[in-house]
Amino acid sequence: MRINVFCILIFCCVFFCYGNHIHFKHINVKDGLSQITVLSIYQDEVGTLWFGSSEGLNRYNGDKIDIYRPSQNDNGLTHNEISAICGDKSGSIYIRSIYDLIKFDIEKEKFTCILPNAAHTMYCYKDTLWLGYRNELQYYLKSDGKIHHAATLDNKFSIGNSLIIDKDYIWMGHKQGVSLISRKDYKTIKTITGISHVSSIYRDSRGNIWAGTVQDGLYRISPQEEITHYTDSNRLSNNQIRTVQEDNNGHIWVGTFNGLNHYNPNSDTWSAHLHQDNIDYGLSHNSINCLYKDQQGTIWIGTYFGGVNYFNPDTNTCRFYGSGATGNHFLSFPFVGKMVEDRTGNLWICTEGGGLNLFNRTTRTFEKFSYHANGLPGTAHNNMKCIYYAKERNKLYIGTHTGGLAVFDITRKQFRTLIPSQNNPTSQAGNIVNEIQPYKDKLIILTQAGVYLFNPEQETFSPLTHNEDINKLLFRPYQFETFLIDSKERLWLADSKGGLLCIHMTDNSLHRYYTNAQDSSSIGKFRIVDIMENSKGEIYFGTIGSGLFKYIPDNDSFCQYGLGNNALPSDYCYYICESPIYRHLLILHSKGFSLFDPETGKSKHTYNLFQMGYCQGSSIYFAQNGETFIGGVNGMLSFFEEQLYHSNNNYHIYFDQLWVHNTRVLPDDETGILSQTLSQVKEIRLSHDQNNLIFEFCSSNYTLNEDIIYEYKLEGSTIGFLPIHSLFPTPISVRACIV
Known part of the structure; x- marks a missing residue:
């Protein structure tokens, strides 16, 4: 039996999230991480992330974590502590476990200890792994599998990220400062003095060298060798520098013992991000061990006692605002x-x-x-x-x-x-005010006692009409959920028990609409919680349980959109508004928010930004300059709508794991199916009894905030592409690991 690997189609838009308040996402023990102390981070060529912790190596595919722990017989990982990770982006990952150097073969999924107890620092440049141990500079070639001696130096390497290689030079951090070694002649060494106890060095895109020290802050060495010193007395949150990383915008991020620091070279300004109690979207721990930038520009943070944090600081920004007890950067309530x-x-x-x-x-x-x-x-x-x-x-x-x-x-x-007064019938009628809308030069007010007309000039309340029968309907306590006065002066009132009442204000005529299970064109069974009119005069109703409804005036009926007809991802629609730019509808629902096309009657995209939750009472507001604000149960976010359509395609889909009869297949195992890991193979061959299969595929898009439609097919099949949740008429099933 021969099966070619599937083809995959993806329909998506990518939305990048950033703000004055960085919204950090977290990966912790409850998510499968082996331990909360994360010492190193690396992304391989496939897109998988590797987290080195104090208790083993973690492989993260965006959905789940596989943990590799040390073996008792030293065949594999030799220690729990994974101090550093790098790789050649060509099948090999190099791991420093305490001072042991270990190679992981991605294709065979096997560990080999290639240098025991003799690696203080390492750096992979192209296909060569460079090593520093004490005062020895060495390099490892995968082609011959050997360690080669390069030079014996006057100074000893610092333990950590104290080695950088480029095409011309080797940069070395040590107790006496930073040394520059020529790759043409290892004996040509220049030491930059005035810096001591360097624990980490980093080279940015402008050619600056950033030297972090154990207790003396951070030094920037320009290409002209001009030195700028940053400390906690003038710029930094702490003088103990652990790691430095540049983002895609040229900004510098510095991990310290006490906080994450951000440097904007365009404005020459610094800011610090610190852990704050009860802010669940903030930095989980102040002590930063490592920083890493992935293929999409996402910054990954390994902390001492807070697991992994990550965010994407791309310039297409969405801002999130949460609540906090103090400070003017937080809401008073979530x-x-x-x-x-x-x-x-x-x-x-x-x-x-x-x-x-x-x-x-x-x-x-x-x-x-x-x-x-x-x-x-x-x-x-x-x-x-x-x-x-x-x-x-x-x-x-x-x-x-x-x-x-x-x-x-x-x-x-x-x-x-x-304040209501029993002696004054024009004073406020009800102390629960649920809705306010303008009507001519007055306001219509919905309270628990009914619907009233409010005069802002005199601050008095009066009945909405002069028709006593209609007023009796409007003055029923707790009768109505919400209302809309539309452009044709029709007052639409949502009954709290279900159904709908429409009053024509021009002639006081009214019409009731009830749900009818036998009539698909009737209004839904469950409560209406929002009513809106778009620029075309179309009236929409959001319900909690029956989906979205549109009023059809031609036959005085309703058209329903929801889960049942694949128009929306949820039947719980809390708020509806129209985009002033694109004229589609934005709908808040239990799965996030969707862009709904009134012409096709389908949602075009669905987003779940910052894991925001929504319910009845949530809302959307469009500011005059186009900025969109969305309020949810855990805060507020803002963005400009055109940002929803910016795509970053610097990611890919890859096949991650194969399961046969609910047992994972490994390279060269007893099944004989795989000679390499699944992501590396072009085809697989199966025997007749290996017919119950699960293919897991993953996306390297870790910034995704939108629901994606995945489709698949088998090559050679007459059946076209099917959604990933569809059942293919064979014993094959597909399980997707989606970021």
């Missing part, structure tokens, strides 16, 4: 609801527990306004449900939960709560 922009371009944000937040879009900082239990001026409650901005008055009208309607004077930054 749940972000409705938002509105004032005439200065700043954003006012409702939170479900932290009051009102002002986001200064110039400084990217927050100012908080919350309820004061001590009687100081403030809103009557911190749970804010809705918000409306009156530009001509420069005032906010804010609906709260059990605190009524609050008026906020932006100029004075003062709250005033409209």
Whole structure:
């Protein structure tokens, strides 16, 4: 039996995430990491990542981790501590385990100790592995499998990342400083003095050498040998430098004993990122052991007691804002609801527990306004449900939960709560305000007591119409979930028990819509939680459980979009809005948010940025300059929509593992199927009884924030490409490991 390896098609857009607050992703013991102390990181030519820890070597394919531990008989890894990893990008990975040098053959998946107890530092340049041990410079050639002597030096190599090789020179870090050795003549050595106890060296794209020291900070040596010294007294968070890495934008990242430091050479400015308690998207531990940049420019961080952290600092940015107890760079509460922009371009944000937040879009900082239990001026409650901005008055009208309607004077930054009075029928009718929308020169207010018309000038409430029968419907307590007044002056009201009520404000006519299980054109069974009208006058309804609905005026019916017809990835749709640029719909749902094409009735892309979660009350806001803000249950993110369509194709799909009868096949094992690891083979041959197969494939795209459609087929088959979840009519199944 002969099977050619599948072909794969991918349909995707890639979205890169970065912000003033870096959103760090984490890999820890609970994710399969062998230990939280990570000493070294490397990515091989296939795209797989390798993490060296204090307890073994970890292989990470974006979905799962395989752990290699030392053997008792020294056939393989010799120690638990994997101090350094590098490779030739051509089938070999080199590992320094304490002072032992070990080679891992990727094709055969085998370890070989090639130099015991004689490696303090190493650096792989093209096909040659260079080694430093004490004052000996050596190199290893894979072609002959031997260690060759290069030079005996006056100084001893520092243990760690103290060796760099380029086409002309060998850079060596040691106690007395940094030495430059000519590759043409190893006896031609120049030592740059004034630097001592160098623990790591790094060469950036501008030709600068960065020398990190044990306790004396960081030195930058320019190509003209001008030296700049950075310490914790002027730029750094700590003087103990462990590692340096340049990103794709030419910025320098420095790992220290106490924090991650960032240098922008364009502005000559430094910033530090430190661990903060209760910030789950922050740096997991301050002590940084290693930094590594992968094929896509993602920076991977090995920490002393926090596992692996990673982020991508690409220039196409998306910003994430989480909550924190103190500081003006954090929201007052993680749940972000409705938002509105004032005439200065700043954003006012409702939170479900932290009051009102002002986001200064110039400084990217927050100012908080919350309820004061001590009687100081403030809103009557911190749970804010809705918000409306009156530009001509420069005032906010804010609906709260059990605190009524609050008026906020932006100029004075003062709250005033409209207090209901039993003796005044025009005072506020209800202390739970769920929705506010403008109607002519008034506001329509939805409270737990019903729907009212509010006069902002007089600050009085009145019935919405003069029709007593309609008012009786509108004044039913807890009757309505949300509403929309559309461009045709139709008031759409979502019944809290399901169904829909439509009132024509021009003639007070009304129509009820009920769910009907026998009629696919009826409204859905479950509650409507959002109603919107797009620029074409089309009305959409988001439900929690029945999907998305569009009103069809021609036959007074509804069209449903959801999981059942593969239109959306979820039937729980919390918020709908229209892109002012591209005119598609952005829909928040339980799986993330989707770009929905009204013309085709299908979602084009689905994103899950920063692992944001959404529920009823989440929202989207488009600022005047095109910046998009999304509020979720764990914070707020912002981006410019065109950034969604920037693609980085510097990644690939590769076959990772083969399983036969639920047992993994290894190179040269008893099955005889593989002579090399699966990613290296062109075809496999199977016997008649080796017919229950699982192929695992992986993506080297570790920055992916979008759901991807994978398709596959067998070469020679008459059946075309099928989605990866489809069942192929043979005993073969496909399991995907997707980043």
